[in-house]
Each structure stands twice: as structure tokens, then as C-alpha cells.
Amino acid sequence: MGLPRQLLVARNQWFVKLALVCFVLLMLLSVSVNWEVLQQKSNLEADANKLPVLERIDTLPFLEQYVHEVAAQQPGYDPRTPVCAPKTLAVDAITYHEPQDGSFYSLLKARKDRPVSPPIFTDQHSVLCYEEWGITKVWDYCLPISGRKDEPHCSEADRMDLLHGDDDDNEWLDSICYASVLHMLLIDVYEEIRALGRKPAVLYGTLLGAVRNESIIPYTEDADIGYQQDQTSAHDLWDLKMALWAKGYHMFYSTLWRVCVSPTHPLASQLYNSKLPLINLTYAVPYVDLYLMEPESFGSDVYWSIDEIRNNRLVYDAKVVPYSHVRINGREFDTVRDVKEFLRREYGDEYMEPIPR
Template sequence: MHIESGSINQCAFLTCSHSPQCTTQNQTCCAYILKHSLLFIDTFFKHHNLSYVIIYGTLLGAVRNKTIIPWTKDIDIGILNRKYLLTKKIRDELYQHGFHLFEAVGLPRLCVHKNNSNTMLLATQDTRHKPPDSIYEVQAYIDLYSVSKINDAQTTSNTSLFSVQSSSSHQSLISFQNRITIDEQTFPTIDNIEEHLIYFYTKEYMHDIVPK
């Protein structure tokens, strides 16, 4: 199912901060919006019996700092049932909860929509500015990567090998039992965490690289 990429203009135009000093507790920070977007998705997916895992940069921040990297623009999660997630029923329900599902650069993404009733998430909204017309103008969003099971792969009894969209050369072990801590709350993630982080961020992944 295709999502109209032009519908990105339903996203709120936010001026939240990506400062290295930002935290998930400060409403003016993009990390605050990302954290609360993740909390919503975790509850929403549980309600719909949808499985997901924390991956990429979000996993890096959780392992390294047990929080969300303050200068990141997105939460990275792997999803199993992409087809169901993209149905009109689910998209409409997401919108009713204040989130807009759109597609940009070949990937489904989720943003806070401009009519969200949660004023805390819209604390940095600039209503005088025209809505975003590209992903580069959206300051906080969730990337939804498809996760596909690799059949006939030999693993332990409770794990399976999966391929994650955009990184098919790297295989992730997933039991859906492993969890990672972000701000003292746990979220599902892959099982081969260290292998994943070394592959994407090298063996130096525990060393902070603060943007200039």
C-alpha cells in the first residue's frame, strides 16, 4: 500500500532544539517529542498486537546513554506487519491520536500532526510558518523499517534471523523477548545488540560524537 509522500504537509512545523544539552524532560527539545512519540507507539502497538524492535541510532542511544540522543531527528524501529500498519483504519486511528503516517525517501514515517490536541508536543510549533514540504523540515519523527524473517536460518530455539529494510546485508537475531532501557522504561529490541552496533557504528560505538 502506498502512502502519499505529499501528505508530509500534515506534520507540525516544529522549532524544537537538537542541542547536545537537550534532554527528554525539556518540552523545547526534540528528544522530548521523540520520547513521547515512542511511548505512544509502544502503547498503540501493544493494543493492536503488533511487534516491533528498537534498532539503529535509537538502540545506540539506549545502550550508550540509556536515553535518546539529543541531536537526533528520529526514532528507529523495525516493524513486522507493515501491510496492516499502513491500512486506512490504522492510519485514521493514528491521526485521531495526534500522529500522521506518511512516506518519505521510500520509508514510512510517523510525525506529530499539526492539529494534535497535546499542547506539550506542540510547544515548539510555529503556526506562522507554512507546513513542512520535505522530510528535512520535519524535526522529530519515527522511521518505520520493515523487518522480514529469513526462512530456514539456523538459530537457537527462541530466536529467528531477520533482515531489516535498508540493511539486508546484516542479519538481526530477534526473539521479541530482549529489552533495552530508555529513561528507566524498557522497550523491545534485537538480541544481537553488540554485533548490530559494531556493524553500523564500528567498535567505537560507545564513544560519544557530539555534532559541532
């Protein structure tokens, strides 16, 4: 025997109210989860008109004519297709935090036979010419870059490998190692964080590669750097974003702060892969993940919280500081004090054994 009509109506009304309550709770949760993202985006949009005035390449004669001549050499070029070149940064005007003699950028500046030139963007990629648009974007303002991840070709990949290429050498473009670009990103981002007093430390996969082989793991997708907070900064990491922007890097917030190569980088024309679509660049280009490291006091004890750490565990103070050191491609980097314990907790007792791919 069925329920009386009044009970059926009351039950249905109860279900409707329950559904509404669940919907409201989900909306509140969504707002809470995305609040930080919205806040970061709001900060960026508010300051988009405060981009520093940077020195650009301005010695290339007849730039507009050059752009169209280069574009016309591409297969299937249509003169009605949008075409442009970004305002590539002048490498001679950039200040890098490394020794002046024999370094990567001093060698790049010395390449008089192959001066820096801008990449040429056509069709959907033409939006990459607009920095004011790009500063508020996430993955879609990263320079489309591809690279090899196979061993042994990329087992000892180094940023110095990037100095041997040519803008028009497609064979060289196909031989670029992902890890070579990551090595360049790692050093530049790490040194900029250190210059700003935020005490960088290599973590996770980057630390794992350093311990295993003192190199970047060839098949890894990113580099991992921890940083400590500067409580005096008006905008969270805005100073770092602008410092990296001035070197040709795009820093953006997507669940974490991340950094990729921007279209204005001095090596953009050599690294750019015109075959990659912009809509599929999420986690598909070389990038750096930045992880906030914060000490927290519990009575007389101090523990550290580190973004993305396994099981959200807290790490005892003596396991983190003072920092220890590891080497990557002959260069020293700071990291957590107890490296073995950190890697064992993250990757298991067999962390020294690479997982077959």
C-alpha cells in the same frame, strides 16, 4: 578519410535506437521504484473518506472570533490573510496505552488551569486546517516544530518537559528540546504498534541512545522503531495509521513509513512554530521512522531482513529473537536479542563513543 554517407546515417540511427532503449529502461526502472509509493498513495486516497469520527474541542466559545483575535496579535497581521484553527482533538476522549495514574497524558488531562486550545494558522499554514487534504500528504502536513539539540540542556530531555509550557510563552518555545518531542512520539507510536500486535523494537539511533545513556540522543533527528507485518491486514498499516490519526499523529509513506505530529494533536498549540515554512519541512521536524522486520527461511535456517540495515545484510534468527530489553528515560522497550552485535555492525566497534558535532 571520413565514413561513407550511408555508414554515417546507419551509425546515427543506431545511436538513436540505443538512446530510445536506454530511455525506456530508465522509465521502467522509475515506474518499478515508485510503484510501492503510488500504491500506498492510492490506498490512502481511496480511504480518505473513511476517517473515523473523533471527539474534538467544542467548548471554546465563539471560536471564529477567538481565531481572528489571536491572529490579530501576530506581528504584520493583515485582516485579508487566510486564518483558521484546526479541529484539535479532545484529550479527554483519547485512549492511551499506558498507566492511568501519573502518566504524561493523565497529567495533561488534569491541567484545568491551562485547557487545551487549538493553534492558529495564517497565510500558507492555513492549509493545515484541512484533514481531508492532509491525510494524502507527506511531510507538508506535519506540524511545523523546531527544537534545541544542544548539550547539556537536552541531555536528559523527556516528554514531561512539554507539560511546562504555555501557548503564549515564546521564551519557552525557544527552549523546547527536539528530543522531548521525539520521546513523546516514540512512546505513543511504540505502544500503538504493540497494541496492534506488530511486535515493535527500537533500532538504530534510538537503540544507540538507550545503550549509551538510557535516553534519546539530543542531536538526533528522529526515533527508530521496527515492526513486524500483519498478514491479515487489508491495507498495509492502515489500521496503525488510523489509530495514530486518532491521537493527533500523521503517518505517511516517503521511502519508509514515517510519523510526525499533526495539527490536531492536543499539544499542537504549544509546539507550533509559525516561523517555519511548509515547503522546507522534509526531515526538518521531529518524526519516527518505521522499519519492517521480516523473517526469511533458507532451508532449515531463518534470517531476518530489516529495512535500511547496513549493506542490506540478513541477520541470523538467534540474533533477533527472542527480543531483549533496553531502557529509555526509565521506561523499558523491546529490541533485538544481540544488541552489541547489531550496533557494532551498524556503527563500528567504537559505537559507544559519540561523534563530535
